[in-house]
């Protein structure tokens with residue numbers, strides 16, 4: 001059995017009882033960064049062996065993990081934060097396991113986009129998750145152009161070194177909409193900051209923030 005297991009997005013207490021049980025009982029935990037996951041396993045006295053499964057070894061490693069599963073062993077897939085497969089390398093292994101008729105189950109839990117959206121105060125009845133915006137400004141602006149007529153709440157993931165560039169492009173391409181920016185969710189410096197893209201650009205250029213971000217906006221409704 002492959003257990004797709006959600007882990008916290010910051011606060012170590014945001015893990016389900018079932019996830020702890022699964023992580024204790026499986027034969028192997030496949031983790032994006034074993035050092036990172038070891039903080040969690042140590043905290044909960046989990047001594048299951050860990051192996052790394054990340055972006056740059058995902059092809060080779062998913063074949064290895066498939067073999068382990070085919071031998072009848074159980075594997076829990078975890079990533080650095082939140083729900084495996086959501087903007088992280090989980091997808092490849094999940095697909096491969098499905099194609100090979102390995103039994104799979106999900107152990108749901110924290111996910112930054114859902115946490116951010118529920119905190120945002122923006123319409124939640126219908127939304128679209130766009131993952132990370134492209135790195136290059138031209139590609140980023142093209143992507144934003146394509147979203148001009150989007151009626152649903154739009155959600156992006158963003159990193160600290162690109163946040164101001166993304167806000168500048170949102171301001172210029174999408175007509176300076178109100179953006180809800182959730183930073184460091186569930187952590188000590190958690191904040192939700194709402195303002196026009198230009199206001200947030202000004203704020204983050206000045207404060208040079210660290211941490212992780214979820215950017216959300218709705219172009220048609222407040």
Ligand code: SAM
Pocket residue numbers: 009010079081082083084085086087088110111112113156157158159182183184185186187212213214
């Ligand atoms: N699988 C994860 C999930 O379920 O949300 C997402 C993995 S993705 C590689 C990492 C991105 O998620 C970060 O760059 C950030 O945009 C977002 N993220 C993760 N943890 C966060 C947090 N505590 N606060 C705000 N954003 C977070």
